[in-house]
Amino acid sequence: MAISASMVKELRERTGSGMMECKKALVETNGDIEAAIEMMRKSGQAKAAKKAARTAADGIVVIKFSDDAKDAAMVEVNCETDFVAKDANFTSFADAVVARTLVSTVGTVEDLLNESLHDGEETTINTAREALVAKIGENMNVRRFQRFHTDAGMLVSYRHGVRIGVVVALEGGDEALGKDVAMHIAASNPICVSADQVPADLLEKEREIFKAQALESGKPEKIIDKIVDGRVRKYLSEVTLNGQAFVKDPDMTVEKLLAQANASVADFKRFEVGEGIEKKQENFADEVMAQIQG
Secondary structure (H helix, E strand, O other): OOOOHHHHHHHHHHHOOOHHHHHHHHHHOOOOHHHHHHHHHHHOOOOOOOOOOOOOOEEEEEEEEOOOOOEEEEEEEEEOOHHHHOOHHHHHHHHHHHHHHHHOOOOOHHHHHOOEOOOOOOOEHHHHHHHHHHHHOOOOEEEEEEEEEOOOOEEEEEEEOOOEEEEEEEEOOOHHHHHHHHHHHHHHOOOEOOHHHOOHHHHHHHHHHHHHHHHHOOOOHHHHHHHHHHHHHHHHHHHEOOOOEEOOEEEEEHHHHHHHOOOEEEEEEEEEOOOOOOOOOOOHHHHHHHHHHO
16 A cells, blocks of 8 residues: 555654654554554554544534433534634524433434424524524534433533533532532543443553563563553553542542542543544645635
8 A cells, every 4th residue: 555645744743753663654554544553652663642532623512401400411513713613603503502402312413403403493403504604604513412311410510611511420429529520521531430441442452552562671571461460550540530630639539539428420421622523724825826826
């Protein structure tokens, strides 16, 4: 497979490694960027494997609760620029979408777009979206949503500006504790509540990488397993909510914080605007020149 300059550029951006190392890795993995990153991590060539989920699109995250606070909905609505993200027409549309999401039962964005924007109106969410695109002049879409329900506990939310939203299902404790935990999740971005919820394939992949790194460093093979076990424990403490050090008191884990209040987190969800979307970098000088030449 031919290795293009754009492929090398992407790998360099995501690993911080040199051009020749990136090209070599791509050649050896037949152009598979994810496989190249994993190979480079194992060999110690990658300075830092940057997150694949880069915040690269604009928009807002909106959250709405039912009157009894037993149900909630969170929605990400995207647009092209932060200027439009602050526009009253756009924010009003997003508020209407999350209100509809809260009372709807559909399970996909495609089905949600066919729902009425407001009760008693024929205008669907998608029709309203298309009209707003025509009015404002930017593309926009409803990217994803999540609903929440609790019977015994409580739902608590936190928004960091308009770009990060978190909803936590808390059992025990009080609203203040829930707010603290939600704020922690916004800042620390755990992937799940506890170690037993970490996907087995992800954990095995990390274990293989840790083992390859230990072998590459020249450590005696008889202690490799102990080294790997230690790194896996550290990894789990970094990616799970319960294992993380609480942001407001780093000497205490979130698990201990919850235990002191005889509380636990049943579930949570964190949305960050644009994560996983690569935003096109516009060169306005080239764009103007193209228009002139056209």
